[in-house]
Amino acid sequence: DVSVCAPLPVLGRDVTVPLVTGGEVTYAALDYAASAPALQRVWDDVAAYAPYYGSVHRGAGYLSQLSTDLFENSRRTVAEFLDCRADDQVVFTRSTTDSLNLLASALPAGCQVFVFETEHHASLLPWREARVTYLDAPDSPRRAVETLERALAGRDPHGPALVCVTGASNVTGELWPVRELAAAAHAHGARIVLDAAQLAPHHPVSVRDLDVDWVAFSGHKLYAPFGSGVLAGRPDWLRAAEPYLAGGGASRKVGRRADGGVDVEWHEGAARHEAGSPNVIGAYAIASACKALTEAGFGTLVAREQYLIRRVREALAGVPEVRFLSLFGEDAPRVGVLSFVVGGWNSSHFAAALSAEYGIGVRDGLFCAHPLVRTLLGAEAQAQGECGAPEAAPGEKSLNAIRVSFGAGTPDEHVDRFVTAVK
Ligand code: PMP
Numbered sequence: 001d002v003s004v005c006a007p008l009p010v011l012g013r014d015v016t017v018p019l020v021t022g023g024e025v026t027y028a029a030l031d032y033a034a035s036a037p038a039l040q041r042v043w044d045d046v047a048a049y050a051p052y053y054g055s056v057h058r059g060a061g062y063l064s065q066l067s068t069d070l071f072e073n074s075r076r077t078v079a080e081f082l083d084c085r086a087d088d089q090v091v092f093t094r095s096t097t098d099s100l101n102l103l104a105s106a107l108p109a110g111c112q113v114f115v116f117e118t119e120h121h122a123s124l125l126p127w128r129e130a131r132v133t134y135l136d137a138p139d140s141p142r143r144a145v146e147t148l149e150r151a152l153a154g155r156d157p158h159g160p161a162l163v164c165v166t167g168a169s170n171v172t173g174e175l176w177p178v179r180e181l182a183a184a185a186h187a188h189g190a191r192i193v194l195d196a197a198q199l200a201p202h203h204p205v206s207v208r209d210l211d212v213d214w215v216a217f218s219g220h221k222l223y224a225p226f227g228s229g230v231l232a233g234r235p236d237w238l239r240a241a242e243p244y245l246a247g248g249g250a251s252r253k254v255g256r257r258a259d260g261g262v263d264v265e266w267h268e269g270a271a272r273h274e275a276g277s278p279n280v281i282g283a284y285a286i287a288s289a290c291k292a293l294t295e296a297g298f299g300t301l302v303a304r305e306q307y308l309i310r311r312v313r314e315a316l317a318g319v320p321e322v323r324f325l326s327l328f329g330e331d332a333p334r335v336g337v338l339s340f341v342v343g344g345w346n347s348s349h350f351a352a353a354l355s356a357e358y359g360i361g362v363r364d365g366l367f368c369a370h371p372l373v374r375t376l377l378g379a380e381a382q383a384q385g386e387c388g389a390p391e392a393a394p395g396e397k398s399l400n401a402i403r404v405s406f407g408a409g410t411p412d413e414h415v416d417r418f419v420t421a422v423k
Contacts, residue, residue: 005304008296009040010223010409017359025359028414032221033170033198033337033405034363038285039223045288046225046281056280057249057271071280074287075270081290082215082232083206090232091270092283096197097122099216099231100164102273103193104129106241108160114151114190115164116144118327118372123164123195130162137375140328141177145184152188161190167199171369171376171403172326173309173337175199182211193233197221201407202305202335204298207233219282223408224289228282231273239268247275293408301408305336308406308415312338315419321345322422325376325401337405339367341377342422347400354402358421360414363403373401 016024029037049070054063056071075090084090093099104126107113113127116135124134133151138144148163155161163185167178178194185192193214196205200217207215214233220226243250243266250272253265266272293301313330316322321343324330342350351364366373377399404418 005300007304007411008223008292008301008408010037011040011043012037013409017355019359020356028358028360028417030404030406030410030414030418031361031363032201032407032410033173033367033403035220035226036201036223036407037409038225039289039292039409041292042224042285042288046285049284050281053280056278058277067280070284071278074280074283077287077290078230078232081205081294082200082230083204083208084232085208087235088207088233089235089238089270090230091238091273092278092286093216093229093231093273094227094279095220095229096195096216096218097126097229099229100193100195101126102231102244103162103214103216103237105244106237106273107162108237108240111160111162112155113162113164114148116147118169118375119164119166119369120170120195120197121368121370122197123166124369124371127162127164137327137372141175141180141332145177145180148181149184149188152184152190155188155190157189161185161188163190163192164195165192166195166197167205168202168335168337169327169369169372170198170337171339171367171372171401172328172332173198173334173339173405174326174328175203175333175335178210178212186211191234191237198335198337201293203302219286219289222286222289223292224285225282228279228286230286235269238270238273241273242266243275244273245275249278250275296408305407305410308410308412309334309336309338311412311415312404312419315416316422319423325373327372327376336407336410337403339373339376339401339403341401347402351402354418354421358417360418360421362418363405365400367401367403374399377401 015027017027018024052063054067056068078090107130111130113130113132118137135147138147165181168175182192191213194212196215196217201222216231219228251264252267255263257263323341325339347364351362354360
C-alpha cells in the first residue's frame, strides 16, 4: 500500500526557484538519474562525523584512528549492501566512471571485452586498450542473452574475457537480464561486470544472487554526495594488476636499489588501487545511504516508485504527441527513468520551458548514451513520419530527447506537476 509509504526525506525539498511568469515555486528535482538529492539522514550522519575526521591509515592520533575505523567499517557496510562473497574486495573510487576505468586498467593481457552498443559511455568507452566486441542493440531481454551467447561462442575459450553490462538503462530505465547474462558469460569462461549506477539506487543488488564478478556504482546517484563511488568484486585481477594510481597508501615498502632506481612492493588488498588520501567523508556517506535504503526496505521503495511510474504513464497515455522511448517495449520492467519526445517540440526548448514555467528540473540531450539514443530516436522519427517529425531551426539541436527520473525522495506533487506541465 503506497499510501503508507512516504518519500524519504532528502535535501533541497524547500528550495524555491523563480518562474519566468513571475513568483516562485519549490523546485521539483526530476533528474535523479543524473544525480539524486542526498538523503537527509546521510547529511545528518556526515554532519555528526565531520568535526572529528582525520587522516585515514596515516595518523597515530585518536581522530585518525576513528576515521580509519569509519572508513573500513564503511567498506564492510557496502559489502553487506551488495551481498558480496567473503573474499570480494570493495574499492572506494570517485564514481562509476572511475570504477570501470580502474577495472579496465586491470584487465589481464589479451582480454577480450564484450559490450552492448546501448551502454552509457562510462561502460562503453573505458576498454580502449582491449579487443572490444560491440554488440548490437537487442529488442528484448531474451535477444540480449542470445546476442551475447552467440558472440561468446565465437571467442577463444582459453583467453580471458569480460562482459560489461548495465543493470538498468539510464535512458529507458529498462531492466537488463543480468542474472541470465552472467550465466551466459560464465558458461563461456568470461567474467562479467555490472554497471549498477542506475540499478543500485532503485533495486537490491546481490553479487551472489546475480553471480556477477564485479559491481560498480556512484554515491551521487545513491542519495550520497558527489565524489565517491565503488568497485566491488573478485580480488584476483585487481591483485595481479599494477596500481590504478601510483603513490602513498598503495605502496607497502619502497626503497632505493643499488643501481640507483627505486623498488616498490604494492599492497594486495583494496589499498593497492586507492593511492593518496582517501575520501573518507564520501565513503562514510555512501555507507550511510546503503544503511538508510536497507532500513527503509527496497520492497517499499520499489512499490512506491512503480506507483509513480504508473501515475506518469497513465496520465500521459492520452497525449498522442508524447512518445516514450523504449528498447524492450513500453511495458518492460523499469526503474523510475523515462525518456520521451514530444511531437512538434524541440526537446531542449521543452525541457527549458518545464524549468522556466514550472520549476521542474529534467534533462534533455543524448544522456551520455549516444548510440542508444540515436537508435531509439531513429525508430521514433520513422514512427512519427506520418504525423510529421519537427524540423529544427538552423543551428538548433534536433536529435535529442527529454528524460524525467525520480526515486526515493520524490513526492506525488512533483510527478503531478510534471504531468500537468507536459499536458
Ligand atoms: N553508468 C550509467 C548507467 C549511468 O547512468 C552513469 C551516469 N549517468 C554512469 C555510468 C556514470 O556515472 P558517474 O558519472 O557517476 O561516473
